[in-house]
């Protein structure tokens with residue numbers, strides 16, 4: 001299952017909350033991303049890589065998926081997508097078709113109204129005003145013919161997390177006991 005959607009929609013926030021609630025649930029594995037960005041307090045628990053280390057990992061074939069956006073490199077290492085029942089990861093909309101060619105894919109499109117996106121990115125304070133404007137202007141259409149469920153994160157974090165949990169549970173309902181893929 002891949003979370004995707006515009007910057008500021010709340011993908012990282014809802015993913016982290018759902019991951020905490022589902023810790024120890026054998027049906028789910030939450031994949032860590034590798035990103036050429038230093039960690040920020042309270043931010044995503046990614047693997048920070050230097051640009052050189054990212055290029056070396058890419059050249060060595062260590063990424064199952066990778067993409068570039070906002071001047072950064074992002075990757076999912078092979079070990080982060082093991083053969084369990086449901087692997088949950090946050091992806092660029094630009095690699096969803098590639099992901100769907102690897103494994104059966106359900107996309108969770110996380111969205112919020114534009115005014116909320118802008119307010120949240122400003123409040124997050126990770127990027128400067130120009131970078132925030134570029135993020136808000138970025139449009140990447142979702143490819144057609146994918147299984148897409150929409151989570152509108154326009155209320156509290158708790159409400160958004162409950163919506164994400166419902167979507168995760170709906171897909172995981174097919175898992176066999178012990179978290180085995182059917």
Ligand SMILES: Nc1ncnc2c1ncn2[C@@H]1O[C@H](COP(=O)(O)OP(=O)(O)OP(=O)(O)O)[C@@H](O)[C@H]1O
Nearest residue numbers: 006007008009010011012013120124155156157160
């Ligand atoms: N439901 C919510 N209510 C209030 N604030 C929220 C909510 N969801 C997320 N936020 C806040 O909005 C900001 C952006 O959220 P987050 O970083 O999770 O978005 P994102 O979709 O992962 O964005 P990006 O694609 O840029 O990484 C964060 O500061 C987060 O705390």
Ligand SMILES: O=P(O)(O)OC[C@H]1O[C@H](OP(=O)(O)O)[C@H](O)[C@@H]1O
Nearest residue numbers: 005007069074091092093094138140
């Ligand atoms: O716009 P698209 O291509 O869907 O996404 C581009 C990338 O930007 C965001 O990452 P972050 O905010 O830098 O962590 C998304 O999570 C994604 O990885």
